[in-house]
Amino acid sequence: xxxxxxxxxxxxxxxxLARVQVISAYPITPQSxxxxxxxxxxxxxxxxxxxxxxxxxxSCLASLVGAACGGVRTFTATSSAxxxxxxxxxxxxxxxxxPIVMAEVNRALGAPWNIWxxxxxxxxxxxxxxxxxxxxxxxxxxxxxLQAFRLAEWVNLPVMxxxxxxxxSHTYEPVDIPExxxxxxxxxxxxxxxxxxxxxxxxxxxxxPPSIYMEIRHDNAVAMDQVPERFDDxxxxxxxxxxxxxxxxxxxxxxxxxxxxxxSGTITSTxxxxxxxxxxxxxxxxxxxxxxxxxFPVELVCRALKSAKKVAxxxxxxxxGAGGIFLQEVRAALCNRQxxxxxxxxxxxxxxxxxxxxxxEEIYKATKDGDVPSDKSVWIGLREVKHAIGR
Amino acid sequence: MSVAMGQKPFVVITYETTESxxxxxxxxxxxxxxxxxxxxxxxxxAGEDIGMIEMLARQGLFNEAWEMILRENPLPGVCGRVCxxxxxxxxxxxxxxxxxxxxxxxxxxxxxxxxxGLATTPQKLPKRNQRIAVIGAGPAGLxxxxxxxxxxxxCDIFEALxxxxxxxxxxxxxxxxxxxxxxxxxxxxxxxxxxxLTKKAVSSESFHELRRSYxxxxxxxxxxxxxxxxxxxxxxxxxxxxLDFLRRARQGERPLCDGxxxxxxxxxxxxDVARTITMSGGNAAILYRRRREDMPAFGDEIAMALExxxxxxxxxxxxAIECHDxxxxxxxxxxxxxxxxxxxxxxxxxxxxxxxxxxxxxxxAATGATAAELWYSPPLAQRxxxxxxxxxxxxxxxxxxxxxxxxxxxxxxxxAQAIASGKQAAMVLDTYFERGIDEIKPRLEACVVGDGxxxxxxxxxxxxxxxxxxxxxxxxxxNTDYFQNETRVTQPRLAVEDRSRSVxxxxxxxxxxxxxxESGRCFNCGLxxxxxxxxxxxxxAAVIRGQHMENRHINYDYCKGCGVCFTECPxxxxxxxxxxx
Numbered sequence: 001x002x003x004x005x006x007x008x009x010x011x012x013x014x015x016x017l018a019r020v021q022v023i024s025a026y027p028i029t030p031q032s033x034x035x036x037x038x039x040x041x042x043x044x045x046x047x048x049x050x051x052x053x054x055x056x057x058x059s060c061l062a063s064l065v066g067a068a069c070g071g072v073r074t075f076t077a078t079s080s081a082x083x084x085x086x087x088x089x090x091x092x093x094x095x096x097x098x099p100i101v102m103a104e105v106n107r108a109l110g111a112p113w114n115i116w117x118x119x120x121x122x123x124x125x126x127x128x129x130x131x132x133x134x135x136x137x138x139x140x141x142x143x144x145x146l147q148a149f150r151l152a153e154w155v156n157l158p159v160m161x162x163x164x165x166x167x168x169s170h171t172y173e174p175v176d177i178p179e180x181x182x183x184x185x186x187x188x189x190x191x192x193x194x195x196x197x198x199x200x201x202x203x204x205x206x207x208x209p210p211s212i213y214m215e216i217r218h219d220n221a222v223a224m225d226q227v228p229e230r231f232d233d234x235x236x237x238x239x240x241x242x243x244x245x246x247x248x249x250x251x252x253x254x255x256x257x258x259x260x261x262x263x264s265g266t267i268t269s270t271x272x273x274x275x276x277x278x279x280x281x282x283x284x285x286x287x288x289x290x291x292x293x294x295x296f297p298v299e300l301v302c303r304a305l306k307s308a309k310k311v312a313x314x315x316x317x318x319x320x321g322a323g324g325i326f327l328q329e330v331r332a333a334l335c336n337r338q339x340x341x342x343x344x345x346x347x348x349x350x351x352x353x354x355x356x357x358x359x360x361e362e363i364y365k366a367t368k369d370g371d372v373p374s375d376k377s378v379w380i381g382l383r384e385v386k387h388a389i390g391r
Numbered sequence: 392m393s394v395a396m397g398q399k400p401f402v403v404i405t406y407e408t409t410e411s412x413x414x415x416x417x418x419x420x421x422x423x424x425x426x427x428x429x430x431x432x433x434x435x436x437a438g439e440d441i442g443m444i445e446m447l448a449r450q451g452l453f454n455e456a457w458e459m460i461l462r463e464n465p466l467p468g469v470c471g472r473v474c475x476x477x478x479x480x481x482x483x484x485x486x487x488x489x490x491x492x493x494x495x496x497x498x499x500x501x502x503x504x505x506x507x508g509l510a511t512t513p514q515k516l517p518k519r520n521q522r523i524a525v526i527g528a529g530p531a532g533l534x535x536x537x538x539x540x541x542x543x544x545x546c547d548i549f550e551a552l553x554x555x556x557x558x559x560x561x562x563x564x565x566x567x568x569x570x571x572x573x574x575x576x577x578x579x580x581x582x583x584x585x586x587x588l589t590k591k592a593v594s595s596e597s598f599h600e601l602r603r604s605y606x607x608x609x610x611x612x613x614x615x616x617x618x619x620x621x622x623x624x625x626x627x628x629x630x631x632x633x634l635d636f637l638r639r640a641r642q643g644e645r646p647l648c649d650g651x652x653x654x655x656x657x658x659x660x661x662x663d664v665a666r667t668i669t670m671s672g673g674n675a676a677i678l679y680r681r682r683r684e685d686m687p688a689f690g691d692e693i694a695m696a697l698e699x700x701x702x703x704x705x706x707x708x709x710x711a712i713e714c715h716d717x718x719x720x721x722x723x724x725x726x727x728x729x730x731x732x733x734x735x736x737x738x739x740x741x742x743x744x745x746x747x748x749x750x751x752x753x754x755x756a757a758t759g760a761t762a763a764e765l766w767y768s769p770p771l772a773q774r775x776x777x778x779x780x781x782x783x784x785x786x787x788x789x790x791x792x793x794x795x796x797x798x799x800x801x802x803x804x805x806x807a808q809a810i811a812s813g814k815q816a817a818m819v820l821d822t823y824f825e826r827g828i829d830e831i832k833p834r835l836e837a838c839v840v841g842d843g844x845x846x847x848x849x850x851x852x853x854x855x856x857x858x859x860x861x862x863x864x865x866x867x868x869x870n871t872d873y874f875q876n877e878t879r880v881t882q883p884r885l886a887v888e889d890r891s892r893s894v895x896x897x898x899x900x901x902x903x904x905x906x907x908x909e910s911g912r913c914f915n916c917g918l919x920x921x922x923x924x925x926x927x928x929x930x931x932a933a934v935i936r937g938q939h940m941e942n943r944h945i946n947y948d949y950c951k952g953c954g955v956c957f958t959e960c961p962x963x964x965x966x967x968x969x970x971x972x
Binding site: 096097200 | 401406408
């Protein structure tokens with residue numbers, strides 16, 4: 001049934017329908033609404049789950065590692081500084097092969113304080129071994145959260161469902177919420193690969209000497225490499241039941257395009273509008289939406305971009321000294337391909353600044369008019385600011 | 392629809408225990424359980440184990456808590472009422488909210504035991520050959536006999552008056568210390584095997600006989616007479632002795648105190664006299680040469696006296712008395728504060744030549760007291776005289792040792808000090824008989840509570856208390872995260888209009904529920920109460936709990952010395968030390 005829901009509530013509904021058994025969280029804007037709803041569900045019995053209040057995000061994830069080792073379905077949500085505080089445990093979770101699902105609501109990192117949308121928080125955790133799936137609207141947030149449990153439990157890897165703060169977390173949209181029986185058909189009870197047992201105690205992850213550590217990491221890599229294929233399998237199952245699918249990437253009009261815009265998250269929706277306008281004007285432009293960032297779907301990206309002359313990668317994130325993070329990944333994916341397009345990179349919308357259709361059109365023009373891309377990302381919409389310390 | 396799982400992930404799982412990894416080898420700081428001294432116990436002249444008493448009380452183990460008091464103090468019903476409770480002024484809880492009402496709880500425990508008719512079976516050592524004579528059945532003599540008999544010595548107490556109790560019987564009004572309470576304490580001391588012979592005054596001649604027929608004599612005589620004011624016009628008729636007034640009142644006489652009386656002095660005796668007069672229908676005012684805040688009397692007693700209509704004039708000193716038409720004219724000099732005394736009180740000087748005259752009906756002196764006989768007081772330092780913190784031992788040829796205690800020996804004169812002197816005297820004599828003179832001081836030092844001078848009989852008898860560290864726990868060492876602010880018990884009292892005729896006890900009992908709550912406020916400074924914080928927090932599961940407190944220990948094979956147990960112990964009963972120290 002369609003309901004008008006805030007993005008955060010869409011996550012909470014998916015978690016409820018996924019019959020999560022243990023939730024642990026520490027509040028942080030703009031994520032807090034998710035766990036507020038869930039803690040209420042736990043308190044009132046609407047969910048048969050244990051809600052753990054913890055004193056920090058580090059403990060939050062540590063407690064879920066413990067719970068997941070006990071063989072239960074687990075969930076947490078965080079943002080920005082909270083995610084940064086989890087960093088050590090992010091590695092530990094992936095190394096433990098525990099299918100923990102997290103809603104990560106993008107928020108800029110300080111300093112200075114900023115609570116608005118910016119993907120640098122999740123992208124700076126790209127090497128922690130978590131699957132990362134970026135969402136465009138409220139329905140996708142709901143669907144991806146459900147899919148995340150299925151995928152995570154299939155490959156035994158944790159999944160981060162990433163959504164932009166306020167633009168998704170606090171925006172109300174109609175979201176189709178299925179019945180519990182339908183969700184149960186899609187998502188069977190969690191059947192853990194291993195489960196600690198007090199009657200037959202064993203230790204998980206005690207110590208792995210140099211003679212075995214690499215093999216463990218390689219097994220981890222093999223599992224990660226399967227993810228695009230497994231995600232496709234999950235989406236097929238999902239589509240049969242719910243008649244929706246997204247794809248690890250979504251290529252729109254890419255086959256005949258000269259210039260392809262590469263986007264993620266809500267900027268994609270704005271780009272879809274621009275695409276229609278430009279196509280109406282006869283421009284040979286296309287759009288590649290990146291849903292999956294980890295693992296980076298190299299094959300899918302290269303296939304989508306192979307016919308283009310130019311690619312414009314638009315990043316609402318920034319790695320100082322390296323530029324936009326999607327830009328780096330797209331360039332790296334293409335670098336060994338024959339006849340690869342020129343890859344232009346643009347940084348926009350940091351700290352929650354609006355990315356309008358006009359901004360995207362400026363990017364399109366700059367790409368069309370540009371001969372050689374800059375090595376660095378080009379910053380779009382910078383204002384001239386007189387700044388000084390103090391008064 | 393397929394729900395096949397992926398391959399089994401490669402995760403390190405071992406069925407070996409982690410016990411092979413002896414993380415104790417990483418340790419460079421070592422935690423250790425160590426019970427310490429609470430400031431209240433060290434502040435209590437009788438050295439009561441207050442932290443442990445309250446720990447038992449808050450579990451509802453009222454009998455056990457009462458028995459624990461009796462190990463160090465034979466008079467809990469008395470002390471719960473009239474002791475000046477120095478324990479409370481040093482209580483660490485005062486820095487958190489307000490001190491534990493130790494005296495109120497002590498009285499509750501004593502009353503509860505008395506109400507149940509409980510008898511004790513205190514540890515008693517095998518009978519010794521030496522018999523001890525005790526002169527005076529006041530708190531010092533009663534205590535000396537109680538502890539000596541605990542150590543196995545048969546004791547006979549010689550008391551001049553018809554009843555035992557000394558100042559407790561004759562010098563404190565019944566509204567503060569009911570007769571039945573005192574009698575029940577004395578009955579218990581008798582039941583311990585102590586013989587109390589009343590109406591047996593000891594003269595200086597019979598004293599020497601006692602020194603021949605007993606192995607030792609304890610002399611615990613107190614102040615029988617008030618000291619004179621030493622001013623012009625003072626006669627036995629014009630200035631009456633406050634102590635004598637109280638004694639007559641306790642003997643059932645209706646003392647003559649009609650009209651307007653003034654009481655000179657600032658101690659408890661002065662307040663007791665003034666209150667007794669007011670309650671008997673007279674008018675009374677206390678005249679004190681310093682200020683109210685300098686009065687040695689208990690603050691609560693002063694406040695109640697004022698409530699009851701007793702007047703108080705500060706900064707006046709009597710200088711002369713004249714008879715005036717059948718009444719008395721008292722000449723007073725005004726005083727003022729100038730600087731400070733060495734004890735911190737304001738130093739008083741005459742306020743120029745300012746004087747006040749008062750016409751009164753009776754003048755009572757309560758400014759000090761003296762011994763009835765010179766020989767009651769301990770001898771001055773000389774060969775054969777050994778002074779201790781609370782008593783003096785006299786050894787000389789031709790007679791048994793004499794040990795002096797009580798008010799005449801102690802600079803601070805109160806019940807708790809008297810009990811301390813009786814206890815110390817028992818330890819001194821026992822060590823003297825058993826091990827010889829040279830062993831006395833080291834043995835006493837081993838029984839000191841905290842920084843002293845209070846002594847513990849339990850430690851003397853080799854009990855676990857003697858194993859505690861001498862460290863006095865400070866407020867900063869308490870982990871107050873584990874305590875919540877709670878209001879101190881309010882002492883219930885008779886309404887002012889119901890306090891008359893000096894009979895009914897004014898301070899009323901508290902309920903068991905109140906006692907549980909009040910004892911639950913106690914930090915139990917330095918004492919493990921098995922709260923299990925260390926067990927819960929230890930990241931190495933290295934805290935091993937036994938069935939009894941003594942069995943709790945740390946498994947050093949795995950303790951990394953992280954100090955979490957030390958930090959999270961609410962009571963500072965864990966210490967950290969350098970490895971190997």
